[in-house]
Amino acid sequence: MSGLEDLYREIILDHYRNPRNQGELETPPAVMAEGFNPLCGDEVTVHIHVEDGVIVDMKFGGHGCSISLASASMMTTVTTGKSLSEAKDIIYSFKQMMSIHEGRLEEGSEETDSPMAGLGDLQALQGVVKFPVRIKCATLGWNTLEQCFEELASQ
Amino acid sequence: MSFNVSVLKKDFPLLSREENGEPLIYLDSAATSQKPQKVLDVIDSYYREINANVHRGAYRLAEQATTAMEEAREKVSSFIKSDRSEEIIFTKNATESMNLVARSWGESNLNEGDVVLVSSLEHHANIVPWHQLAESRGIEVRWIPLTESGLFDLTDLDRLLDGVKLVAVSGASNVLGTVPPVRMLADAAHNVGALCLVDASQYVPHRPTDLAELGCDFLAFTGHKMCGPTGIGVLWGRSELLESMPAFLGGGEMILDVTKEGFTTNTIPWKFEAGTPPIAEIVGLGAAVDYLESVxxxxxxxxxxxxxxxxxxxxxxxxxxxxxxxxxxxxxxxxxxxxxxxxxxxxxxxxxxxxxxxxxxxxxxxxxxxxxxxxxxxxxxxxxxxxxxxxxxxxxxxxxxxxxxxxxxx
Missing domain, CATH: 3.90.1150.10 (Aspartate Aminotransferase, domain 1)
Structure with a gap:
């Protein structure tokens, strides 16, 4: 099956079948951003509600493949309840993981000093790196969350 | 030649590739086709044996390269049943062919309020050039609706044609497969004094093409979807239209004379072929035509x-x-x-x-x-x-x- 199990890990399929935090929040007080993947026409929306610098609630919606939906779903579970700066650190680490070359992945990337340290369940998405066209799917929700932060900063 | 797919498959080296020990199943020819060995051989031997720039050198090698290129033009011409090979313009791909019409014919013939009628199933290559003319010249892009089953809904054709200067439609859809009634649309366009362009990217590779039957004024298609190499496309246009149109790109090959004051353009087809053309690709396209005709x-x-x-x-x-x-x-x-x-x-x-x-x-x-x-x-x-x-x-x-x-x- 040529590495399919690396892409579709059980936890990813679980988030795909049972997405967490799907929906919308009222704006305001929440802010919303829309992300597009021009390659496949997928679109995702992310709503976040921030109070005192902490993300107290987050919802996502839209249409996408299993990877983009699962990644967005996992993103909401990992970043809700975090401060904006903590969430930005997680986004940074996640994007680092997505940019790791496949070769390095196989050398043993489970070390504690790797960028994936602290990503928890999100590490299940590291197999996406072996399928370069799918990286944009995995990062769609995350880029949209960053747009929410920009929206917040511009208010 | 009798048609035997299992024999014919062997003409295409890539189709013998295996994935995980299983034969590769290639079902993406609408994106690009695979290439037969004969096309690969012709391109290879062009570079090994007759490579030189065309329409320039007086030495025999350059003449051979020029002849090879112009023979390919003749082959493409007869493949679509054109009786005038100077009506075959070589471009980079079908996208460039349609952009050539939009920029050259469109910019000198379309004005604010003029309508280009396209269908709702078009490829972006037959949409965006007209959107660009809408921005630059204020034309209107109008859409032929589709029926539930994906055919053109022409019940309101008379109204759709009001103010139309160009009907630009796909000859065969790259999504639905729909083959619209091009002849009828071309005739309808001509009845209101409009022209008809056909995006034949998914048409020419798959069925006999007869310009007289299609009745259109411009036909755009690409080499790489018809067993030829990438980087070579074709625009066919009626000679009187091509002659009246301003040049698209300026440079070498497309001129008769250049002075400090200005330039005069070459005759068709070279008027539209500025710069050194993709000679090997053109020769390769000629070989693809030979291959398809042999089948x-x-x-x-x-x-x-x-x-x-x-x-x-x-x-x-x-x-x-x-x-x-x-x-x-x-x-x-x-x-x-x-x-x-x-x-x-x-x-x-x-x-x-x-x-x-x-x-x-x-x-x-x-x-x-x-x-x-x-x-x-x-x-x-x-x-x-x-x-x-x-x-x-x-x-x-x-x-x-x-x-x-x-x-x-x-």
């Missing part, structure tokens, strides 16, 4: 019709309502392009699982986003058939689709 385009069409019927029947029998195949059912008005939605599995995921079974299909919006919106989908899975595909390829597709369903079922 016979009637045979290609018959084969694809039979195979498309088989595919529609097989997929419908095996998947019923789990699989939606967009576009018409009737193979007399459709080509071998099957755009599918499988259960609620996203097309990216379907194509990923198919790929793990060695089946190459396209997932995405196929550069036809207005059509995707009409179909109310973001993307489809598209399998497209060509002369080298057979029933075993369709069966492999069906098997892999079944595995996809099993993979994603809870």
């Amino acid at each position: 016979g385009m009637e045979n290609v069409l018959d084969h694809e019709k039979t195979l498309t019927s088989y595919a529609l029947q097989t997929l419908s029998d095996r998947f019923g309502n789990d699989l939606i195949i967009h576009g018409p059912n009737d193979v007399s008005v459709r080509g071998g392009v099957l755009s599918m939605c499988y259960q609620d599995v996203h097309p990216h995921d379907v194509s990923q699982i198919l790929d793990s079974h060695g089946v190459c299909v396209r997932a995405g919006h196929h550069c036809a986003k207005p059509l995707m919106k009409l179909l109310d989908v973001n993307a489809t899975v598209r399998a497209s058939l060509y002369l080298y595909n057979d029933e075993s390829d369709v069966d492999a597709l069906a098997d892999a689709l079944e595995a996809t369903g099993q993979f994603f079922s809870p």
Whole structure:
């Protein structure tokens, strides 16, 4: 099956079948951003509600493949309840993981000093790196969350 | 030559490639076709034996290169039944061919309020150049609607044609397979004093092309979808139109004379071929035409019709309502392009699982986003058939689709 199990890990399929935090929040007080993947026409929306610098609630919606939906779903579970700066650190680490070359992945990337340290369940998405066209799917929700932060900063 | 797919497959070296020990199943010829050995050989021997710049040197080698290129023009011309090879303009691809018409003919003939009538199933290459003219010259882009089954809805054609200067339509859809009534549309365009352009990218590779039957004024197609190399496209236009149109790109080859004060343009076709052309690709396209003619385009069409019927029947029998195949059912008005939605599995995921079974299909919006919106989908899975595909390829597709369903079922 040529590495399919690396892409579709059980936890990813679980988030795909049972997405967490799907929906919308009222704006305001929440802010919303829309992300597009021009390659496949997928679109995702992310709503976040921030109070005192902490993300107290987050919802996502839209249409996408299993990877983009699962990644967005996992993103909401990992970043809700975090401060904006903590969430930005997680986004940074996640994007680092997505940019790791496949070769390095196989050398043993489970070390504690790797960028994936602290990503928890999100590490299940590291197999996406072996399928370069799918990286944009995995990062769609995350880029949209960053747009929410920009929206917040511009208010 | 009798048509035997298992023999013909062997003409295409790439089709003997294996994926995980299984033969590769190539079902993405609407994106690009594979290339027969003869085309590869001709390109190789062009560079090894006769490479020189064309229309310049007086030495024999340069003459040979020029002759090879101009012979290819003759071949392409006779392939689409044009009796004037100077009406064949070599471009980079069909996209450039349509942009050439928009920029050269469009900018000198269209004014604010003029209408370009396109259909709702067009490829972006036959949409965006007209949108650009809407921005630069204030023209209107109008849309022919589609019926439920993906055919052109022409019930309101008279109203649609009001103010139209150009009807620009696909000869065969790259998403639905729909083959619209081009002749009727060309005649209707001419009746209101308009011209007709056909995006024949998915037409010329798959069926006999006869310009007199089509009745259009411009025909755009590309080499790489018809067994030729990438980087070479064709614009055919009526000579009186091409002669009246201003040059598209300026540079060498397209001029008769250049002074400090200005320039005079060369005659057609060279007026539209600025700079050193892609000579090897042109020669390769000529070889692709030779190959397709040796197979016979009637045979290609018959084969694809039979195979498309088989595919529609097989997929419908095996998947019923789990699989939606967009576009018409009737193979007399459709080509071998099957755009599918499988259960609620996203097309990216379907194509990923198919790929793990060695089946190459396209997932995405196929550069036809207005059509995707009409179909109310973001993307489809598209399998497209060509002369080298057979029933075993369709069966492999069906098997892999079944595995996809099993993979994603809870």
